[in-house]
Amino acid sequence: MGMFKKTADSVPITSQISITSKNRSLWNYILRKRYLYLMLIPASIYFLIFNYAPMYGILIAFKDFSFKKGIWGSDWIGLENFRYMFQLDNFYSVFTNSILLSLLRILFTFPIPILLALLLNDIKSSKYQKVMQTLFYLPHFVSWVVIGGILINFLSPVSGIINILIQSFGGEPIFFLAEDKYFKPIVILTSIWKDSGWGTIIYLAAITGISSDLYEAARIDGANKLKCLRYITLPCIKSTVVIMLILRLGSIMNNGFEQIFILQNSKNLGVSEVFETYTYRLGLLGGRYSFATTVGLFTSVIGIIFLLASNKIAGKMGEEGIW
Template sequence: MEAYAALNQKKPRLKRKKIIRQLKKDYQLWLLALPVIIYFIVFHYLPMYGIQIAFKDFIAMKGITGSPWVGFQHFERFITSYQFKRLILNTLGISFYQLAVGFPAPIILALMLNQTKNLKFKKFVQTVTYAPHFISVVVMAGMIILFLSPTSGVINHLIGGLGFDKVNFMANPGYFKTIYVFSGIWQNAGWGAIIYLAALSAISPSLYEAARIDGANKWHLIRYIDIPSIMPTAVILLIMNVGRIMNVGFQKTFLLQNDLNLASSEIISTYIYKVGLLDAQYSYSAAIGLFNTIINILLLVSVNRISKKVTETSLW
């Protein structure tokens, strides 16, 4: 028994020594990573202290610790509010629409570019599709509003030229989700394709040569070589996208939002901004934000577990 106890006491010491040796060995890498570690601690972990205001009736004069505790009162208020159903449906509607249409777009673009033999044409397409990613959200929203204007917009000029009535797209709630998603595809599909092109570049050319000898055409190459090769990358990115499915982009939504399309453009992030910053309901907005984050975490863990069982690919 004494020998067993002594062995158990030695284990933590051996583990500490092993960690210290590893740190000394790789200290350059740790120094390189130190700014990023400090950034996450300062801007992501320390602010977690303020999450407790979601369970308090926050009063600025009393501070976080001095404000009275109210428990789940703000969560109940949000879930029972008339806004809850609309906010959830709009947020999930845009997210799933974006996932269903926007997620495959960079994959399809990367597969087509990978099969293109004309290098000049390939570089031209890459440049054209990458460029919109560098346009700021504010400029992008302005361009969308200008292009879709019922009086001076290019789209409505084309519609009028074809003999149809002009459409005020930004005033119709039914068009908002489509405008949001397809403008996002135009802006980000080329940039997202870079990851898949990098995965495709790792495929051995001998696989393509062997397939061509066996009589495979381009469709066969894509189906039996390209798609299986990028599948692990696609699965990881899908898990990450599902993990932030409740986080629809605030800036773009808010900039495209107006009183006429509010029925489909009001999402959780814009609502948090309005009740939290404009109406100064800090505790209520913190509770909504925490609710949103918990849903994302549950989705991330669930999808990751399902992916691990089905495809043996996961984040952890």
Template sequence: MRQEETVDVLQASGHPRTMKIGSSFSHFAKNKWLYLFLIPGISYLIIFKYIPMFGIVIAFKDFSIVRGIWDSSWVGLENFQYLFQSSNFYKVLRNSLLLSFYQILFGFPAPILLALMLNEIRNLIFKRVSQTILYLPHFISWVVLAGMVINFLSPSTGPVNYMIKEMGYDPVSFLLKPEYFRTILVSAEVWKSAGWGTIIYLAAMTGIDPTLYESAKMDGATRMQQVRYITLPGIATTITVLLVLQMGHILDNGFEQVFLLYNPSTYDVADVFETYTYRIGLIDGRMAFAAAVGLFKAVVGLVMVLLANRIARFFGKQLW
């Protein structure tokens, strides 16, 4: 039997496979313009995310720029063995985990709290002005922000040390003291990104049914009770998704902010995988070792996303 006859027989008999194919084509034809808008995003992912994944093989080779990726000799897991046996590895891993932990502990709740406070403002003009002021730091580059931090904490001209000297104490070189570095970096990160992060949570709050608040008011609920029992559960899904995504970047501390603020006196607490890879891969020219470090970070990020997603699904109903 020919293929055309087979299709006609299946259509006449209402075969599920033929009905499914037909419905898929009709759905695609109906929403063709929506699928057309997906092309730029899909192209970006393929070109800049998936195609470069073939470069992972560099981590398993003695890579040479002259010989190229495919002609370089295989070394297997030698780069990973050197990474795990390096004395700097555990120091860099500790610094990366600590900075990420502090950023999650202080940085993740900050936009949630700001969004809750902005959502309670009833004066629209004041609310919009406040939102604009909170968003502005996001558009300041880390180069400019690092210069602001350096000038602000300068032992000679900085306003912080000016106040310290006015109180009768000696000026403090904050950026040269390892015990202050993490606090300075995390504080700058929170100040820069907290306002921008409120956009997502404010958008999620607009999806909460207003009648829930009206019913709560009729029952005598206070503002804090409305936030606790209506607003927070209403954005719980958004909070969970963003937390899971952030766990995937547990070893990503950002290169610019660390590189612009650290110095040899703070290497022991400031050196993270980005700066470590920069020195080993670009300055020392060991591209294969840098690729091994990047692959290690990617694997850890994938494991953390899967683990965080499993925990969020397990405890989601109990928490909210």
């Protein structure tokens, strides 16, 4: 039986040589790109300290957390927090609000940056193009607190300019932020106004990277602008669009705390309560940190499921996805 026993000496010499050559080629590649790897060190340290190190805090979701006892000293209660979360009466309404609002955002806000990038790319004057880019980007740098304050004043049923115009045409004033049917359109429209210009940066960069030879060859063949757009521009940026969509689906449970919280009030709570504000009210204001961590862990798992599913679908469609 000893003749069938495998030892380290029985590994073929050719395999050992190939492994050694691969290791050498890897180190040679790292040495050639050493400056790029050095540039990665600060970003790696940042993510290790602020993103990966705090992940041990998810243990709070499985414990009856107490500041006095600390994370490790708190009593272990297993899945009790999750059972409590699923038994809450308003949990499923919050879950529905979060998913529905996020899907509506994707449906209406995701295509706008692509359209803006296509329009900006078609502007011939470089000065005018830069001016328009700046105008589109500026709202991104305005705080949601400022935007929310302006919006609340604009939509005020007493002194808001919108209701003044409605009354000038003989209509009755509307308390927009107190009626459920207006909340989601307001959130989506403000999201488009604030963030669409910033999102055009990625798509505009992808369009700029398309070789001009493709357009020249198409024009020689008699293609007009629409055909160039259909057969050159859109196919060339399709992979970028797919990656951005996958990443957006991965954060489907994130609706943005600042925007929702500022526009939220007791009248529209039935449609405006999402997981960010839900965690803030029950978990942080109520001092129930275990419950807040449980909700956060649940939303993260849902986001990972959407991310993996969308990446798998992209792979079946012939796209590379994000890995």
